[in-house]
Amino acid sequence: MTKQVLTIAGSDSGGGAGIQADLKTFQMRGVFGTSVITAVTAQNTLGVDDIHMISLENVAAQIQSIGADFDISAYKIGMLGTAEMIECVANSVKKQKFGTLVLDPVMVAKGGAPLLQESALHALKRELLPLADIITPNLPETEMLTGVAVHDDASAERAARILRDFGVQHIVIKGGHLGNSGSLKCRDWVFSGETMTVLEQPRFNTRHTHGTGCTFSACIVAELAKGKDILSAISLSKQAITDAISHPIGVGHGHGAVNHWAMADFQAA
Template identity: 65%
Template sequence: MNKIAQALTIAGSDSGGGAGIQADLKTFQMQGVFGTSVLTAVTAQNTLGVFDVHLVPLPTITAQLKAVAEDFDISAFKIGMLGNAEIISCLAQALAEYDFGRLVLDPVMIAKGGASLLQQNAVHALKTELLPLAEVITPNLPEAEALTGIAVCDDDSAAAAAAVLQDMGVKTVVLKGGHLQQSQSEVCRDWIFSPEGDFVLESPRFPTRHTHGTGCTFSACLTAELAKGQPLLQAVKTAKDFISAAIEHSLNIGAGHGPTNHWAYARIKQERP
């Protein structure tokens, strides 16, 4: 009997279902991985914005981590929304005790509608306490700039930002170029800087506002593939294909930034001869 791959997401809850814990568990499921979760925050949000944020008390976060660690065989995990420095420190201390396998860090800082999801004083804690533990970090361009002070606009600035992040201890940097609107390019360019080499992945840029949860979904797919034992670069490529399909085949849900289509990738694979 084949062993079932198990993964963990540590993140906030999105009542709109497009990002956070909800997006992560949907993605794990679609990729054939059993998902577990640790909630760090409960948010009231939909496609129009974030209206309330309640950070989960530290003892409850610790209890969730302990419960997952004691009963599941987690081989890869991702970290998303953390909220403040205290939660980051709490998590870093717990990770010194529990082995959840390979870590994908998605530095969630700002919601699609512009709401802040990470207090400013927490950025230092993120850089010093969690980045050294991560195998992969997956920032978008505003997040990369917030962490490094470097505005990414081309290959050279991408390499410079990645070097700063790797100096902080992270092994592989995946810079997501979706925010780069240079010359209204029809191509979305992502940069991968890893011990195996540096690579660029490109995909079409789709004209849609329905991109809520793209970062969560991308990092969740990457985590799921690592949990199944896929090599890192293959896992990144699969995650890129997954999120590209999820954006292209829009669900057209909500009046604002709608969610992506988490089942599009699987349906495309099924339809192929």
Template identity: 60%
Template structure:
């Protein structure tokens, strides 16, 4: 039996709810072997982010080199990159190692509001990383920053998706957790492929325990693609996975608590 091997390139979350930690937990639960390249070490918990230490570029390069030389990576998830220099470094390495199935989660703001991507780095992310991604998973605020548009309604979402396609992304998942937040009992996501689009809906849970939802969703997507699942099936599994993770909270911490990474497996059992 060949175990699919995947890579996450992201920041470390000392609270364990997001970033590298959430990715590796998700990979494990979805039956793939996870490797990692850490771009930044953060001091954070459910109450906020208190310190960010970017990893030196030479160390990021060394981590990528070590993983690429020894593992057969079937899919890559990219999360927090932080600044322009790290984005350039990662882009150069992606060009060198030619990984397939790159999923970009354009991490910009932490759940508590801390900035995780410098404003000056947005253009670098858009020009250097996004065109290499087969799939991008922005929430609405992230989609607005990258496309330079305002998203107030569904027509705006379609317009943003078109811009993403023009920038080079094959598949765009615009997550609707920030859309009509107080008016709808459902959380709706829009999935745009080269062939068309479809939507996914799930219950909207009134809970503060949503730390790491974007990381977890994109990590699950990456795992499913690594297993050879078609894009639509991978997205649907990821949606079901994160819905279960939010819907069965762990009630850990005093702020925005982490999601439940084993809830989906428990539902399947």
């Protein structure tokens, strides 16, 4: 049977992030993707112009409908936007058997537009962190969640300890924002329990990085569904997103999308 996965996130009209990026990633990694849309955004590579939240009743119905028919092996949660949406999604997924949860705590768009209301941060910590098997925050998201500004191994470990206290056992702190320091490597910190693993790939000087976080977390979901262990899934996804960034397709006039074609892997289990 073809492995089936799910993304619960917002829609990106520009096609580079959110639901669109997730489904492209699932296809390229050889799994069948389903989706629950929490918000419809009007955006492109230049920024976010408008956000329309889907009704809570419809989001709950989407989740119920997926659970009634599909055999979901792993899933991810991305943009939720409000405390009410977070509570709705958390309550709905608790009623389902969707497998391993990868939480990508989307808070700010690439262009700087806020995608999570400030009042929703507490709900995210309270409702979703205890449900997540893996969390994949970038550096600004890590600081918002923990109050720790990560810049090296020691600060990453301090932040990870705080996230573990919320109940998350596997943490990926993405160091892409450290590019401003002039580093030639893109470093991520992976924490599984008390064990820290550092993953590094070459850093590429490109503005075409829209959808990086969505694509990375979706790739982890796909690899988990195919039977990879957590560290292998994360490592493979680190390589895949590096391929997607290092082969830009050059669409749009701002932060263009990563290249999902470069992530092809049809050796599906």
